[in-house]
Amino acid sequence: MKVCLTYFKDTGKYYSEGEYKTNQEHLFEIWEEVMEKSKQKVLPGLIKGHSSFYILVDVPEHPHRHFHLILI
Numbered sequence: 001m002k003v004c005l006t007y008f009k010d011t012g013k014y015y016s017e018g019e020y021k022t023n024q025e026h027l028f029e030i031w032e033e034v035m036e037k038s039k040q041k042v043l044p045g046l047i048k049g050h051s052s053f054y055i056l057v058d059v060p061e062h063p064h065r066h067f068h069l070i071l072i
Contacts (some may be wrong), residue, residue: 001061003030005043007053015053018045022059030059031068038072 003022007015024030034043034057041049055070 001030001059003034004058004060005034005045006056006058007043007046008056009053012054016045018043020044027059027062027064027066027068030062031057031070035070035072038070 001022001024002019004017004019006017009015022030022033024033034055037043038052038055043050043053043055046053052072054072057068057070059065
């Protein structure tokens with residue numbers, strides 16, 4: 001499934017977006033995967049070693065689709 005990420009600065013201002021494919025089936029596993037990528041500072045659409053951002057996670061193809069906001 002495709003995971004779409006939208007990044008916001010801590011002021012709430014839009015910064016960038018990125019996406020990647022995942023083999024995870026459950027939304028909570030996808031959210032944990034995004035959090036791990038954020039901790040490792042290797043999020044798609046951002047340079048390696050990026051600073052912290054708020055991340056809006058969307059998985060459009062998931063049957064129980066709903067947005068999730070990750071605050072780091």
